[in-house]
Amino acid sequence: HYGLPPVEGVHLRQVSVPPGARGGLLGQGVFLTASANGVDTSPVVRGVYVQQKILGYTPPPPPPDVPVIEPDASGAKTIREQLAKHREQFTCAACHQKIDPYGFALENFDAIGRWRANYTKDQTIDSSGELPTGEKFTGVADFRRLLIERHEQFTRALSRNLLTYALGREPEFNDRAVIDDIVKNLSAKKGGFSDLVRAVVLSESFGKN
Numbered sequence: 001h002y003g004l005p006p007v008e009g010v011h012l013r014q015v016s017v018p019p020g021a022r023g024g025l026l027g028q029g030v031f032l033t034a035s036a037n038g039v040d041t042s043p044v045v046r047g048v049y050v051q052q053k054i055l056g057y058t059p060p061p062p063p064p065d066v067p068v069i070e071p072d073a074s075g076a077k078t079i080r081e082q083l084a085k086h087r088e089q090f091t092c093a094a095c096h097q098k099i100d101p102y103g104f105a106l107e108n109f110d111a112i113g114r115w116r117a118n119y120t121k122d123q124t125i126d127s128s129g130e131l132p133t134g135e136k137f138t139g140v141a142d143f144r145r146l147l148i149e150r151h152e153q154f155t156r157a158l159s160r161n162l163l164t165y166a167l168g169r170e171p172e173f174n175d176r177a178v179i180d181d182i183v184k185n186l187s188a189k190k191g192g193f194s195d196l197v198r199a200v201v202l203s204e205s206f207g208k209n
Contacts, residue, residue: 001114003115020140026050033112041107041111043100043102044096046102054154055153056154056157083100100129101130101132105142127139127143152183159182159186159199159200163182166209167209178203186199
C-alpha cells in the first residue's frame with residue numbers, strides 16, 4: 001500500500017518512509033480514506049475534511065440552488081477543469097477558492113491513500129495550488145510545510161476535538177476558556193500529545209462533566 005520493502009515479523013517497530021509525499025497525518029491511509037468514499041476522490045470533500053480536522057474550520061454549506069458538479073462540464077476533462085468551470089458561477093467562486101486548494105494538494109493519493117501520478121493514461125495529476133492567504137505550493141510536501149506553520153490553529157483544533165471525545169459532547173460556550181487555557185499552556189511549554197491528554201483530563205470541563 002505504501003510502496004515500502006516488506007516488513008517481516010509481527011512485532012511493532014518504527015518504519016522510515018522516504019521524505020516527501022509520505023510522513024505525518026496527511027500521508028496516512030486512514031486519513032486519506034476517511035476523506036474519500038472508497039471509490040474516487042473529490043478535492044472539495046478532502047478540502048473540507050482537512051479544514052475541519054486539521055484547522056478546526058468548517059466551511060459554510062453550499063446554497064440550496066447550487067448545482068452538483070457534473071463530469072466533463074462544458075468540455076472540462078479533469079476534476080481541476082471541472083471545478084474551474086464551477087467557480088465561474090458567482091455563487092460558487094467565493095467558497096471554492098477557500099476549499100479547493102486544500103483538496104488539490106492531496107490529489108496524488110487515490111480513494112484509499114495509494115500514491116498515483118495520473119488519473120488515466122492521458123491525464124496527469126496537478127497537485128499544486130495557492131491557499132486563500134496567498135501561499136503557493138507545488139505538492140503535498142509543500143502543503144504539509146504550510147500547515148505546520150499553522151501550529152497554533154492545529155493545536156486548538158486538536159484540543160477541541162480531544163475535549164469533545166473526553167466529554168462525549170460538543171464543547172459549549174463555557175468550555176471556550178478551558179480550550180484557550182489548554183492551548184496557551186501547551187504553547188508556553190512546547191508540550192506534546194501526552195501533555196494535551198493530561199491537560200484535558202485535569203481540565204475543569206472534564207472534572208465537572
